[in-house]
Amino acid sequence: MKHRLSRRHTLALIGGASAAFVPGGIRAFAGQEDFAALGEDVKAEFKWAWDHYVDRAWGQDEINPVSGTSRSFFIEGQTLGLSLVEALGTLWIMELDEEFQAGIDWVKSNLNFDIDAHSQTFETNIRLVGGLVSAHLASGDPVILEKAKDLADRLMKAFDASPHGLPYRYVNLRTGAVRDPETNLAEIGTYAAEFGVLGQLVGDDRYYAAAKRAMKHALDRRSSLGLMAANIHAETGEFISRNASVDVYADSFYEYLWDSWDLFGDAEMKTWAEECVDSIIRHQGKRYEGLIWYPMVDYETGEVTGPSQTVLGAYLAGLMGQVGRKAEGDDFLATYTTMQERFTIIPESTDVRTATPRGLRTGLRPEYADACLNLWQGDRNERYRELTAIHWRNMKATSKAQYGFTSLADISTRPMGQGDNCPGYWWSEQMKYYYLMFAKPRRVDLDRLALSTEASILRGYVR
Structure with missing residues (x-):
């Protein structure tokens, strides 16, 4: 049974988003939101969805909330408990202690990585290594840390197989065999946060060194514009495209430059983060009909090669704020706020020339809320919380299904057509x-908070 909206409710959603949009920046907090109540609402909905996951898909990678079925994510026919692992940190900060402990117990009893099958190196790291490291920091359980280390050691084989230390896209978790050397910036450069914290916990700097080496290899090949092509070959070490991207194929690479400074005080990574963001602003920023976008460009000439932007790119607004380019971050956030105003749910991909959707499906994307959180942490302007409240209400109104929250199949219809999958990142991000x-939870020090690209809490728990 799909969750249906009345026409009046849908129009109210669109009208609410419209009233909230302020072109060109962030205005002062209006003071009309009861954020504590919103926090309780988020917790209640999360608990409701979790109960359905326990009932319908316990231990499975992902639940399909419309049909009440489940699916594998990493390996066909094999579960690695993806949604469960990703939910642990969220369960902990929401003080859902019985549910958290049941998840910890499942991991200790059932999660085994000795599987003779290939798993995607990047996804396995950000989702499972990160989720397990975060769960260990919350629980203090040494068995959880042992499992995180075991998995990271298996992923390290993907780095070791390359003459340049660039991880192959897939690695066999049992044998260490690798495949798919044609990879990209995100898949070679999103390890430093998880590997670095793991290395600190177990007293082994090999993990962070491997992650940084891969990132430096790509950074050393920047063009005279300071840009990198998004696609690279793990065996030759050379770029295999000319497209510089801030979202698909590249996004978290840039996040982890700054995160490495924030988490570990790596000044070299901080410099690279600032240089990369400045080059992106200077050579990729293009304005169409008053909106700033950062589409794909030729990494050597700066000419636009693909006039589209995905919802993933919203993270960049938050990163800009972190590296000291807050005005540019607010400007880019306003672009996505415009899309939220016009379409209620930000399109998965947009033609930047016309600000129209390039497709009608969406995947319960979290990047807009991520950007708002990072910008809010910078100056505590409550306006970012107001914008996030709109994002929350729109998601709740359109994606709630019988057994949880689902991706959407068509954002153009009223009510919006629902798909049938809750991605694992929904639980974590x-x-x-x-x-x-909204809630300012007691178990997190917001001033010390550090999140991975998958929103695993890697610093800031209060126990």
Whole structure:
């Protein structure tokens, strides 16, 4: 049974988003939101969805909330408990202690990585290594840390197989065999946060060194514009495209430059983060009909090669704020706020020339809320919380299904057509972003908070 909206409710959603949009920047907090109540609402909905996951898909990678079925994510026919692992940190900060402990117990009893099958190196790291490291920091359980280390050691084989230390896209978790050397910036450069914290916990700097080496290899090949092509070959070490991207194929690479400074005080990574963001602003920023976008460009000439932007790119607004380019971050956030105003749910991909959707499906994307959180952490302007409240209400109104929250199949219809999948990141990312911003939970020190690209809490727990 799909969750249906009346026409009046849908129009109210669109009207609410419209009233909230302020072109060109962030205005002062209007003071009309009861954020504590919103925090309780987020917690209640998360608990409701979790109960359905326990009932319908316990231990499975992902639940399909419309049909009440489940699916594998990493390996066909094999579960690695993806949604469960990703939910642990969120369960902990929401003080859902019985549910958290049941998840910890499942991991200790059932999660085994000795599997003779290939798993995607990047996704396995950000989702499972990160989720397990975060769960260990919350629980203090040494068995959880042992499992995180075991998995990271298996992923390290993907780095070791390359003459340049660039991880192959897939690695066999049992044998260490690798495949798919044609990779990209995100998949070679999103390890430093998880590997670095793991290395600190187990007293082994090999993990962070491997992660940084891969990032430096790509950074050393920047063009005279300071840009990198998004695609690279793990065996030759050379770029295999000319497209510089801030979202698909590249996004978290840039996040982890700054995160490495924030988490570990790596000044070299801080410099690279600032240089890369400045080059992106200077050579990729293009304005169409008053909106700033950062589409794909030729990394050597700066000419636009693909006039589209995905919802993933919203993270960049938050990163800009972190590296000291807050005005540019607010400007880019306003672009996505415009899309939220016009379409209620930000399109998965947009033609930047016309600001129209390039497709009608969406995947319960969290990047707008992520950007708002990072910008809010910078100056505590409550306006970012107001914008996130709109994002939360729109998601709740359109994506709630019989057994949880689902991706959408068509954002153009009223009510919006629902798909049938809750991605694992929903449990770790936007529900955590919402709760952190609205509830100000007691188990997190917001001034010390450090999140991975998958929103695993890697610093800031209060126990």
